[in-house]
Amino acid sequence: MAKGRLFLFFIGCLSLTGCKKGGCNVVDYIPFQETISLVEFNELRLLMQPVALGAEHGGVAGLIVMQVSEGQYVAFDRCSTVNPEKRCAVELEGEGPVAVDPCSGAKFILTNGSPSAVAECPLRPYYVRRNGDILIVSN
Template sequence: MRKAVFVVITAIIFFSCGKAENAVPSVPVNFRASKTDPRLAALNSPGGSVAISGYGVAGILIYRRADGIYVAYDRCSSYQPEKLCAVSPDESGFTATDPCSGAKFSLSDGSPVKAPATRSLRVYSVNVSNFEIFVSN
């Protein structure tokens, strides 16, 4: 009996100790811009989104939800992130699409809304002052 318990526990430990695959790498992000920056003009109204290159893994995507809250995601798709496919906002204003796989993600919370993606986009913190937007992790 003790041997069987030992084998089961060993098997659980062996199979649960794996490398986390398909995770968007964590890289330092520190984006700051004035709310009047022309690159951010689309954020002046709810439902607006902007893609900013040069930050995160594949750029960052900032979205202003209908309730006025700003959210930010890494543009690197969570489906096969090693391919570095950058999601782009759709014309609908509610989702972003991975051009490599066709996966779609909600801009409201970054969650996957169309297969093959099963993980949410990497989320970054957004702080807004009267005159500036800060995105960081």
């Protein structure tokens, strides 16, 4: 019985150390609320067309915003979760909904922010609300 408990304790410890830094909230929390005009960023009206915005629009290293289905938007911080202290901003790759960290080569799927190569932790997500021709992005 003691071996079983020891095994469960060991498995529990491993699960707590799954991501670097002791968890996946590795990107700094910086409170913000940003309004984004769909008139100014008309490409956000198209499905699966991500738009990368600089740090002046919020987040740690800027934002990536994309419409994933009719009227449903996602937003992520551009700060890579690989060595987040470097604040390396992920960049859009080609035409698809994929972002690449130019510092580490990590790749992220922009429909949900999950890592697809190198990284262990997803991009930090933000809330998106639409009000007419305005998107309100916040944390």
